[in-house]
Amino acid sequence: MVRLEAIDKALLSGEFGGSAQRAMDLLLRYGEVLGAECFIDIVSAHIDSCLYHGASGLDFVRSLLDDHRQVRVPTTLNVAAFDLDHPERSDVPAETFAIQQEMVKGYLELGCLPTMTCAPYQRSRRPGLGQHVAWAESNAIVFANSVLGARTDRYGDFTDICAALTGRVPLAGLHCGQNRHATLIIEVPSPGRCRMERDLYFASVGYLLGEHAASRVAAIVGAPGDSTEDELKALGAAAASSGAVALFHLVGVTPEAADLDEAMGGRSTSPEHCVISASEVRGVPRRLCAAREGAPVAAMCVGTPHFSLDEFRRLAGMVAGRHAAPGVRVLVSTSREVRAEAEVAPWFEAIDAFGIEIIMDTCTYLLPARMPAAGVVVTNSAKWAHYAPATIDRRPVLMSLERCVRCAEKGEVVG
Amino acid sequence: MSRGTSFPAVCLVPGEASGPLALLTHPLSLWGGFDPHTGRVTDENHPQCGLQIGGRVLLMPGGRGSSSSSSVLLESARLQAHPSAIVLVEPDPILVVGALVAADLYDVHIPVVSVAAAVLARFEGAAEARVDARPGHARVGFL
Numbered sequence: 001m002v003r004l005e006a007i008d009k010a011l012l013s014g015e016f017g018g019s020a021q022r023a024m025d026l027l028l029r030y031g032e033v034l035g036a037e038c039f040i041d042i043v044s045a046h047i048d049s050c051l052y053h054g055a056s057g058l059d060f061v062r063s064l065l066d067d068h069r070q071v072r073v074p075t076t077l078n079v080a081a082f083d084l085d086h087p088e089r090s091d092v093p094a095e096t097f098a099i100q101q102e103m104v105k106g107y108l109e110l111g112c113l114p115t116m117t118c119a120p121y122q123r124s125r126r127p128g129l130g131q132h133v134a135w136a137e138s139n140a141i142v143f144a145n146s147v148l149g150a151r152t153d154r155y156g157d158f159t160d161i162c163a164a165l166t167g168r169v170p171l172a173g174l175h176c177g178q179n180r181h182a183t184l185i186i187e188v189p190s191p192g193r194c195r196m197e198r199d200l201y202f203a204s205v206g207y208l209l210g211e212h213a214a215s216r217v218a219a220i221v222g223a224p225g226d227s228t229e230d231e232l233k234a235l236g237a238a239a240a241s242s243g244a245v246a247l248f249h250l251v252g253v254t255p256e257a258a259d260l261d262e263a264m265g266g267r268s269t270s271p272e273h274c275v276i277s278a279s280e281v282r283g284v285p286r287r288l289c290a291a292r293e294g295a296p297v298a299a300m301c302v303g304t305p306h307f308s309l310d311e312f313r314r315l316a317g318m319v320a321g322r323h324a325a326p327g328v329r330v331l332v333s334t335s336r337e338v339r340a341e342a343e344v345a346p347w348f349e350a351i352d353a354f355g356i357e358i359i360m361d362t363c364t365y366l367l368p369a370r371m372p373a374a375g376v377v378v379t380n381s382a383k384w385a386h387y388a389p390a391t392i393d394r395r396p397v398l399m400s401l402e403r404c405v406r407c408a409e410k411g412e413v414v415g
Numbered sequence: 416m417s418r419g420t421s422f423p424a425v426c427l428v429p430g431e432a433s434g435p436l437a438l439l440t441h442p443l444s445l446w447g448g449f450d451p452h453t454g455r456v457t458d459e460n461h462p463q464c465g466l467q468i469g470g471r472v473l474l475m476p477g478g479r480g481s482s483s484s485s486s487v488l489l490e491s492a493r494l495q496a497h498p499s500a501i502v503l504v505e506p507d508p509i510l511v512v513g514a515l516v517a518a519d520l521y522d523v524h525i526p527v528v529s530v531a532a533a534v535l536a537r538f539e540g541a542a543e544a545r546v547d548a549r550p551g552h553a554r555v556g557f558l
Contacts, residue, residue, distance in 0.1 A: 026515060033427050033511050048482045054451060054490035059520055136482040156485035156509030158516050173508070214442065215477065215505060244442065244479045244507075288460075387447040390457045 002031045002170065003038040011166050017069035019110075023162035030159060031170030040132055040171045045075040045164035046120045048136035049157040050107045051366075052081040052100040060158065061106035064165065070111030072167035076120040077112050078137045079306075079362045080104055084116065089359060090367040110161070116361035117335035119233070119306040121148060129255050132175055134163030138240035139233070139305045139383065145247035147232045149255035151175050154215075154246040174247055180256060181265030182219035182249050184272040186212060189222060194278045197400030199234060202227070203382035204284035204398075205276075206235035210243025212274055219249045219263035227253050230308055237305050238382035284398070288385045291376050291397040291413050298375030298394075300324075300408040301364040302401060303333030304384040309341050311401075316347035318405045319354035325411030329371045330356045331364050354405075368392045376413065378404045421556025422534045424502070426548040428514040430526030432500035433545035433558055437468040438538055439475035445510070446483035451491035454498075472544040473498035474535055478507030488513030492523040500546040501527045502555050504535055528553045 010016065011024040031039065049057065081100045082090045108114060120126070120135070121143045127133045127150035135144050136155040144150045153173035155163065163169045174180055186209060191201040202223075209218060227235075227250060239245035249257035257263035264271065303311075315332070324330045332351075334342070339358055342348055351358075359369070365388040371377075376395045379385055385396040397413060406414050440462055443449065448458030454469015469491060478484060488510060491497040497517065501510055506529040514525040526548040534555065538544060543558040 022519075026512070026519070029515055030508065030512060033506070034508060049486065051483060051486070053446070053483060053486040054493065056490045056493040056520070057486055059493070060489065060516060063520060138481050141482070154482065154508060156482040156512050158485050158489075159508070159512050160482075214479075241444075241481075244477065386460065389459045390447050 002028060002036050005039065008039050008168060011168065017067040019064040019067055019069050020165045023165040024168070027159065027162050027166060027168065027170060031172065034170055034172035036170030036172040038171050039168040040175060041167055042073055042132045042134045042163055042169055043127055044073055044133045045071065045160055046078065046135040046137060046140055047075060047107060047112055047160045047164065048078045049161050050077045050103055051079060052096055052103060055099055058099050058103050058106070061103055064161065065106055065109055071164040073164060075112045075164040076115040077107055079118050079366070080116055081366050082362050083359050084361045089357070090369050092367060110165070112164070115335060115337070117306050118363065119335065122306065122308050122335065122338060132169065134160055134169050136160035139237035141246050142236035142240045142248065143233055145174055146236055146249065146254050147229060154244065178265065180217065180247060181267060182217045182263045182271065184213060184216055184218050184274060186218045186220050187222050187275045188220060189276070189278040189281060191224065194281045196282065197402060198231060199380050200285065200400040201281065202231040202235045203238050203380060204281045206238030207242045207284045207382045208276055208280060209235065209248060210239035210241060210245050213239065213243055213245050215244035215246070217247045217249070219251055219257060219260060221251045221260065223250055225252050230311055233305055234381065241383045241386040288382065288398050289396045293413050293415050295413045296375040297328055297378055297407050297412055298372040299329040299331060299369065299377045300404045301331050301377050301379050301384055302381060302404065304363050304365065304381040307332050307334040307338065309338055312342045312351065313345070313347060315401065316350040318402055320350040322354055322409050324355040324408045327372055328408050328411050329369060330354065330408050331359050331369055332356055333359045333363050336360050365391050378407045378413070380404055419556065421554040422530060422537065424528035424530045424548065424553040424555045426528055426550050426553035427506055427511050428525065428527040429548050429550055430500070430524040431547050432472060432526055434499055434543060435471050436538060436541060436544040437466055437471040437473050439463050439473070442477040442479035443475055444479045444481050444484055445487040446481035449487060451487050451494055451496055454491065454496035468498050469496035471498055472500045472502065472546055474502040474538055474544065476535065477503055477505030478510050482509055484509045485513035485516065489517050489520070492517035492521050492525065497523065497525055500525060502546060503527070503529045504532045528555060530555055
């Protein structure tokens with residue numbers, strides 16, 4: 001039995017309105033399944049339920065709109081199925097268009113912020129070490145837990161908005177300190193030993209992490225001590241695609257893993273220890289998506305998860321003075337907020353001049369962007385490469401950002 | 416395996432279902448891996464890509480990946496292409512929530528249970544399964 005505090009009972013009895021009541025009722029059943037002892041407060045929520053998957057998403061949000069009540073904590077929205085201001089950039093079926101617009105409207109009526117990003121951790125306001133949040137979107141979950149040290153369980157659609165409407169979540173899973181310790185050690189070679197560009201290295205290591213760890217918490221040793229947030233973002237997103245990783249510790253880098261002992265919670269039992277070879281890391285891009293040199297390139301899609309300002313700056317440096325080949329679409333996905341910052345930067349002109357189109361509010365693997373039917377899509381995102389064959393039926397090739405740019409410039413896969 | 420044999424399970428979402436089974440050897444993310452219109456596995460990286468899981472008792476080691484899997488499960492329920500029951504080794508809260516909302520919103524009941532890994536292996540080669548999930552008492556067995 002879950003122990004209820006006064007606030008929980010008030011929510012359940014309808015004192016905060018009918019939608020909060022139904023939300024609390026769902027969370028209570030969910031908490032019982034998880035074996036939670038009690039509920040706790042959260043400081044923010046991130047909603048994935050706003051993404052179109054069919055008419056059921058609209059039925060669901062409408063079921064919460066009847067009493068004009070709003071969320072009880074600051075709440076951000078994940079991506080939509082297309083760029084809300086520029087739907088013509090993707091092939092948006094009429095039904096998807098109408099339902100998605102209505103769904104976003106519904107979540108805004110509930111008081112959510114129209115951030116439309118899968119990377120809410122790139123906003124200036126973000127949770128800190130030890131703060132409890134209810135975040136959905138697999139890459140945001142793993143980033144919040146691992147890189148920020150905030151505490152969120154692996155929330156799915158529906159629980160996210162229920163948590164936002166009540167401000168409460170069951171004390172379970174990764175909200176509990178004892179579940180945050182690593183139960184396996186993964187030893188990885190350095191990027192130098194793999195002879196890989198760093199972005200491709202982190203994407204590949206993340207993909208292997210997901211395969212080895214499944215849903216377990218792993219402590220990674222051997223990765224660079226100067227790993228950046230963007231690199232950890234790529235690693236986590238890949239691990240949450242190939243596996244169900246919601247938290248990893250990069251020993252010496254992430255906030256709950258100053259050393260291996262802290263990452264393991266001082267546990268004396270010998271955990272599983274797995275050593276990954278350089279050839280395994282190098283094998284990931286080939287395994288995910290092999291492409292022969294000279295194959296025509298239809299598009300370059302990066303920004304999965306959403307591009308950060310730093311990534312834009314790095315890309316601008318690479319593309320300065322160059323142009324994409326005619327007919328190749330170069331798409332960078334990001335949030336409205338990051339785009340607004342990038343646009344006023346002195347280096348932004350180079351981004352424009354290369355022929356880069358910035359896609360906001362969405363991800364390019366959700367709906368087919370208008371691009372040549374023939375040809376592969378180059379990307380540096382393992383998450384994009386993992387999902388795109390099934391979601392938009394495109395053939396991806398995973399490579400470093402630097403090589404993506406050269407492929408886009410030449411219009412074909414180059415070595 | 417003899418008819419009527421059953422194994423203990425943990426009830427995650429209550430309900431009853433029986434019929435043809437679909438056994439997955441690897442975890443599946445319903446989002447990006449399952450078509451809610453046809454009820455088939457569409458993840459090309461999954462060994463059972465193409466397998467029909469809609470209308471079947473779905474047995475698999477666990478969920479994986481996207482938090483959108485709750486939405487995809489709900490959409491498959493709206494379209495009547497949902498698995499008739501879900502049997503997992505690793506309990507997956509994302510699938511649990513999808514099943515709870517399907518019951519609330521559409522009155523579609525998809526029982527979800529978890530079992531020991533060894534139990535899943537017993538269903539290799541079996542054609543049909545039965546799930547009986549009540550709080551505090553759940554079993555998965557052969558028809």
